[in-house]
Amino acid sequence: MNEELLNTLSRIVANATPLVIASLGETITERAGVINLSLNGSIVMAAMVGFAAALVSDNLIVGMIAAMVAGAVIALIIALASIELRQDQVAVGFVLTLLAADLAQFLGQDYTRIPGPQVPNWPVPVLDQIPIIGPIFFDHNILVYFSYALAIGIWFWLFRTRPGMAHRAVGERPEAAFARGTNVHRLRYLYTTIGGALVGLAGAAYSLHFKPGWSTPPSMQGDGWIALVIVIFGGWHPFRVVLGAYLFAALRAVSSDIQKNGLIVLGQTIEFNFVLLNALPWLLLIVTLVLVSTGTIERLLQIMPRPLQKRMRSVLRSDSPKALGTRFEVD
Amino acid sequence: MNITLKNIHKSFGRVHANNNINVTLTEGQIVGVLGENGAGKSTLMKILSGFQPADSGEIWIDDQFVSYDGPEAAIGRGIGMLQQDPLDVGAFTVLENFVYGRSGGILPRWSQAEQELNRYVRDFGFELDPTLWIEQLSIAQRQQLEIVRLFALGVKVLILDEPTTGISADQKAILFDALRRLAHDDKLIVLLVSHKLEDVIDLCDSVIVLRAGERVGDMMMPDSATITPEQISATKTHLVELMFGQEMALHERSLATLGETVMSLDDLHMRSKRLDISGVRLSIRAGEIIGLAGLDGSGQELFMRAACGLAPVHSGHIRLGERDLTGKPYRHFMQTGVIFGAAGRLEEGLIAGLTLTEHLALVESTAGAIHWPRMVDETNARIAHYNVRGQANSRIEQLSGGNQQRMLMALLPENPRVLILEQPTRGLDVDSSRWIWQQLLERRQRGAAILFSSPELDELVAYSDRILVFYAGRIYEIPDVAGITIDRLGHLIGGEFNG
Numbered sequence: 001m002n003e004e005l006l007n008t009l010s011r012i013v014a015n016a017t018p019l020v021i022a023s024l025g026e027t028i029t030e031r032a033g034v035i036n037l038s039l040n041g042s043i044v045m046a047a048m049v050g051f052a053a054a055l056v057s058d059n060l061i062v063g064m065i066a067a068m069v070a071g072a073v074i075a076l077i078i079a080l081a082s083i084e085l086r087q088d089q090v091a092v093g094f095v096l097t098l099l100a101a102d103l104a105q106f107l108g109q110d111y112t113r114i115p116g117p118q119v120p121n122w123p124v125p126v127l128d129q130i131p132i133i134g135p136i137f138f139d140h141n142i143l144v145y146f147s148y149a150l151a152i153g154i155w156f157w158l159f160r161t162r163p164g165m166a167h168r169a170v171g172e173r174p175e176a177a178f179a180r181g182t183n184v185h186r187l188r189y190l191y192t193t194i195g196g197a198l199v200g201l202a203g204a205a206y207s208l209h210f211k212p213g214w215s216t217p218p219s220m221q222g223d224g225w226i227a228l229v230i231v232i233f234g235g236w237h238p239f240r241v242v243l244g245a246y247l248f249a250a251l252r253a254v255s256s257d258i259q260k261n262g263l264i265v266l267g268q269t270i271e272f273n274f275v276l277l278n279a280l281p282w283l284l285l286i287v288t289l290v291l292v293s294t295g296t297i298e299r300l301l302q303i304m305p306r307p308l309q310k311r312m313r314s315v316l317r318s319d320s321p322k323a324l325g326t327r328f329e330v331d
Numbered sequence: 332m333n334i335t336l337k338n339i340h341k342s343f344g345r346v347h348a349n350n351n352i353n354v355t356l357t358e359g360q361i362v363g364v365l366g367e368n369g370a371g372k373s374t375l376m377k378i379l380s381g382f383q384p385a386d387s388g389e390i391w392i393d394d395q396f397v398s399y400d401g402p403e404a405a406i407g408r409g410i411g412m413l414q415q416d417p418l419d420v421g422a423f424t425v426l427e428n429f430v431y432g433r434s435g436g437i438l439p440r441w442s443q444a445e446q447e448l449n450r451y452v453r454d455f456g457f458e459l460d461p462t463l464w465i466e467q468l469s470i471a472q473r474q475q476l477e478i479v480r481l482f483a484l485g486v487k488v489l490i491l492d493e494p495t496t497g498i499s500a501d502q503k504a505i506l507f508d509a510l511r512r513l514a515h516d517d518k519l520i521v522l523l524v525s526h527k528l529e530d531v532i533d534l535c536d537s538v539i540v541l542r543a544g545e546r547v548g549d550m551m552m553p554d555s556a557t558i559t560p561e562q563i564s565a566t567k568t569h570l571v572e573l574m575f576g577q578e579m580a581l582h583e584r585s586l587a588t589l590g591e592t593v594m595s596l597d598d599l600h601m602r603s604k605r606l607d608i609s610g611v612r613l614s615i616r617a618g619e620i621i622g623l624a625g626l627d628g629s630g631q632e633l634f635m636r637a638a639c640g641l642a643p644v645h646s647g648h649i650r651l652g653e654r655d656l657t658g659k660p661y662r663h664f665m666q667t668g669v670i671f672g673a674a675g676r677l678e679e680g681l682i683a684g685l686t687l688t689e690h691l692a693l694v695e696s697t698a699g700a701i702h703w704p705r706m707v708d709e710t711n712a713r714i715a716h717y718n719v720r721g722q723a724n725s726r727i728e729q730l731s732g733g734n735q736q737r738m739l740m741a742l743l744p745e746n747p748r749v750l751i752l753e754q755p756t757r758g759l760d761v762d763s764s765r766w767i768w769q770q771l772l773e774r775r776q777r778g779a780a781i782l783f784s785s786p787e788l789d790e791l792v793a794y795s796d797r798i799l800v801f802y803a804g805r806i807y808e809i810p811d812v813a814g815i816t817i818d819r820l821g822h823l824i825g826g827e828f829n830g
């Protein structure tokens with residue numbers, strides 16, 4: 001396989017990692033029935049906090065933990081406002097996303113454009129020697145490996161464990177969860193906070209790993225919205241969410257390559273307005289939503305052989321958790 | 332296990348939903364809980380099953396005072412409730428639903444649980460594939476799963492809230508067999524909350540009746556194996572008397588004189604994602620009432636909507652008098668006097684957040700500015716005439732279900748040509764239903780034709796001149812309703828068109 005292609009693929013995996021972590025965090029939150037719409041602001045804030053903390057303490061771990069705390073606090077505000085104060089999750093999340101992004105720029109003024117620590121590369125021994133797979137997936141840093149483990153861990157948790165069933169039930173039908181002795185509010189607090197902490201870690205992944213440093217305007221501005229969209233594209237399933245994040249990063253890589261070199265087809269350079277490429281991910285999302293809402297996926301499932309049907313259903317299903325964004329009250 | 336409820340009180344605001352209720356339940360019995368809407372049946376059952384705490388009163392199990400908080404704790408005490416809409420998780424498989432709520436380690440033992448589930452399912456004579464998703468099941472199957480689940484959790488008291496709504500005659504027979512087995516062999520207490528007197532008489536050993544929050548009487552049921560039709564009808568009359576405090580004559584069929592054809596459907600063909608209804612020929616005459624029977628999703632919903640322009644017609648013609656309205660939007664039908672009333676009162680019929688006056692303004696005013704003082708006067712007049720408990724400036728969702736239905740009736744035009752009504756008495760008690768029918772029959776006397784759907788077989792038989800039975804998009808017409816038994820109709824609804 002040619003060296004350049006391997007490099008590109010490896011870069012796509014690295015670049016996608018913050019998106020993977022953020023959208024997996026949001027998946028955890030939304031599976032519990034809470035929408036954390038503050039992602040865009042949370043990521044920017046956590047990126048700033050993470051970078052500043054790592055810089056001041058000269059310790060990457062401290063930076064990451066600080067970023068996670070920042071993300072968790074914002075998520076906790078949403079959970080509190082929704083559960084305790086009975087406010088609309090969407091409204092609160094929207095306000096927080098604007099607030100956090102602007103606040104981060106204000107608080108981060110002293111840290112712009114200075115070199116800081118960066119998560120070191122650490123190829124996994126043995127695994128990085130596997131042809132093709134090795135250089136693409138196992139020649140990265142610890143955050144990238146963490147994102148793999150996270151996806152597998154969430155899948156196992158949600159679909160194979162007893163507490164994972166309660167987690168999904170709280171997002172699907174809290175009344176049923178309540179009737180089975182699950183404490184709906186406690187779990188919503190828990191998973192919203194954990195999800196928020198992961199979003200915070202995603203912020204740190206921007207400022208400490210991918211495009212390290214802090215600048216105004218922040219380079220990761222806008223990616224929070226993309227992460228929210230990836231969760232929808234991914235049908236709230238961790239593996240599809242990861243796939244969505246990689247696809248998005250790939251589209252971005254293609255787009256930036258075309259910006260640099262122009263679009264070359266069969267040796268001919270084609271005049272092309274590359275700004276249009278930025279719209280591609282959204283187009284992809286619309287196509288996905290159309291496929292889902294017209295029942296195409298349901299029909300696709302029905303023509304599959306039965307054993308396969310059962311396996312594929314949880315992956316291909318794309319309905320949002322039924323109780324997403326709603327409040328639960330015991331009567 | 333025996334259960335005694337002592338001096339149970341529960342109030343919601345000024346409404347005394349349960350007023351000093353005392354009940355003793357003995358194991359091995361199937362007990363019916365009867366009462367009109369708002370009599371306090373559901374409240375009492377929710378208290379017993381832990382979904383709601385009582386304001387005061389005690390629950391004793393086998394001569395021991397117990398107190399528990401929440402449905403799971405109630406199940407721990409052996410008391411489980413099957414809700415009308417079973418409390419399961421749609422995105423789970425049958426097996427996951429069975430396992431969820433049972434104690435155990437982080438990793439459930441799936442194969443062991445599956446064997447256990449299959450054993451119970453077989454014992455009950457049910458059919459449930461553990462790998463199917465809840466979303467793919469019918470209501471009856473979801474009930475079966477819930478019964479199996481609660482039984483496996485070791486409940487000794489099983490409460491069922493309106494379990495026969497939306498299930499076929501065959502499914503009902505399977506359910507009743509299972510319930511009899513639970514009570515008579517496994518010595519459970521089975522409590523059946525129902526509006527359907529036939530079901531209660533058929534299944535229950537005894538009945539307690541609530542009225543306005545108080546227990547007003549109880550009655551032993553005759554043995555269902557040897558019961559005669561006369562006994563059934565006498566028992567029914569007695570129960571209605573207990574529920575309403577007075578004897579109510581059952582509705583006498585009145586034959587209206589049929590006028591000319593007002594609406595004709597010619598070789599109509601409708602399609603939805605799941606259904607295909609073709610070759611529908613029907614002419615509806617003024618003053619005629621046509622009942623549409625069938626389980627939910629059998630095609631009657633699609634048919635009714637297509638007949639008034641709310642769903643697309645694939646081919647064929649809809650004519651109103653001389654006018655061909657095929658493919659025209661509902662607005663055109665409405666202008667011709669074809670009015671549709673949806674089953675979902677608050678979903679489709681009424682608009683939550685709007686006041687009664689605003690609702691009237693929506694249907695009455697044609698264009699331009701609304702003359703509000705006049706609209707308020709008109710609303711008050713309708714409120715008085717239709718006996719709606721509410722004010723002109725109340726928001727619609729503040730009214731009770733029965734009053735919302737009355738308001739819907741008040742919003743209908745006085746002289747429609749064709750009324751197409753989806754489950755016009757859904758969720759209403761006998762008294763409110765009768766009132767609704769009074770209003771409808773008055774309009775019929777003035778020449779309106781009525782098409783209505785209903786899950787209640789006796790309602791269909793009582794009011795229809797003709798009945799169309801829908802099953803999976805096929806239609807069977809019963810031209811002479813007087814000659815049909817409820818039993819036969821039940822089988823037709825289950826798709827047994829031949830025989």
